[in-house]
Amino acid sequence: MAKSEVFRFFDLPPELRSAILTQVLVSEDYSTVVLHNATLFSPPLSDLTGILSVFLVSAQMYREASAIFYAENCFVLNAQSHRLPAHLTSQGGFLSEEGQDARRRVRRLTVHLTRVGGEFERVLGPALTDMVLNGSLRDLQLRLGPPSWRSRATRSLDPDMVQRPPFQALLRLLSDPYLEKVEFLAWKVHLTVFCPFHQKRHPSMKTDTESIDDQGLAILRSGPDWVELDWRALVEVYGTGQQIVTVGERSY
Template structure:
C-alpha cells in the first residue's frame, strides 16, 4: 500500500495552491536591482556565439555600413570575427578588368581580406580574362584555399570569343591566315575518340583551365557558362531546355529563364582534358 504522505490533491494550479507560490514580479525586481553597470559595455566579454550574432546583424543588416565598418579598426580579434562574416560570400565580375582588384594584391598578412573569403562567385570573359585568369587568379585562388578559408569557387564563363580559334596561340602569328573552321581532335580518357570542334580545346590556355578545375586544393570548384550565347560544344554538358517540348539548346542559345547554366564536370573533364589536335600532313604541290 502506497504511503499517504506522497499523495496530494491537485487543484486547478497543480499540487500547490497559487497562493503559496512566490511572487514573480517581486523576484524580477529583486534580481535586477542587484546588477548595476560599471564602466563601458565590453563586447568581448560576451560568449562567442552571441557576439557573432551581434556582428552579423551590424555588418549585414545595418543601413549605415560606413559607420559599422569601423568595427574592423577596434582590435585584431574583432577584425578577424567581423571579416569572417563580411567577406564570407564574395561576387567578383572581372569581365571588363585585366588587373587584380586592390584588395587581392599585396603580401599575405593576418589582416588580408582574401584570407577570409569562403565562397567566391567569379565571372570572367573569354576574350579579356583567360590568360590573366591562368597567370594571376589561379595561383591566388590556390593560395586562398591553402592559407585562408576558401572552400567554394563558382566560376562563370561569360559568352564566347568572336572566333572559334581565339584561344589558340596561332592567331597571334598567323592573323592573316586565320579562319573560323573547326578542326579534328582526339578526345577522351585515352585521347582516342574523333571529335570536330574549335582548336582552342587542345591548346595550352584552355588545358590550363581544365587542370585547375581538377585541382583538389580547392574543395569545390563549379563551372558555369552564359546561357544566352555559348559555344555549342557546351550544350551536351548542361541541362536540357526546360520547355514542355524538351527542345535542346540550339547553336549555343538556351531559351530558358536562367542566365547561367551549370556544366557537368564529371562528363566534361574526362573528355576534353588532354585533348589534342590531329596532325595533318601538308599537301604536296
C-alpha cells in the same frame, strides 16, 4: 548620483559576440559582396564605413569581426573585361600582393569571366589556386560568358580554346580536391563546345530549345539564363593529365 556603468562588449560570452557581429557583418543576400576596388569589398553589405569602423575598434575586434566577415559572406569577383581591371591587380587590390592575406580568408567566391585567356593562366588562376591551397576557399562558382559574348570582340573565340593552357589551368582549378563545392555555369548563348556538357532540353518543353546561330554559337531559346555544366565530364574529356578520384562518398 550613481556612476553610470560602462557596457563592455568583450565581457559578453563568445557565442553572443559572434551572433551580434554576424548580424552586422554578414549580408543576407549571398551574391552582393562585390570585389571591385582596392578596399577588397564594397556595398551593398550595406554600410562600408560602418564595417571599417568595426574592424578598427581594437585588435581583438578585428580578429573576431574579420573572421566572420570573410568566412560567412560570399564574395563576387567581376573579371568580365577583356583584361583584368586595374583596381584588382594594382597595389592594395584583391589580386595584388598586398591583398593576399585578405583573399586567403575568403571561403565562398563567385567569379564572372567573359573569356579564359592568358591573364587567367598567369594571374587569376594562380591567385585562386593559392586561395584554395594556402587559404580558406572551399566553395567556388565560375560563370563564363555574360551577354557580352555576343559582341564582335568575343565572337572570335575559338572552340579549340579548351585545349589551350589557360583553359587547362581552369580545369585544374575546378578539379582541386580541397574544394568542397564547385559549380561551372555558362551563359545561355555559349560556344557549342559546351553543348554536350549541359541539359539542352528545358523540363517544361517537349522540343529541343537549343539552336546554333550563323556565328556558330549555341543559343538556349527557353529556360534559365545560366546553364550548369558538368565540369567533371569536361575534365574527363578535355583535361590533360587530369584524373577525378573518389574519396569516401565524394568525387573529385
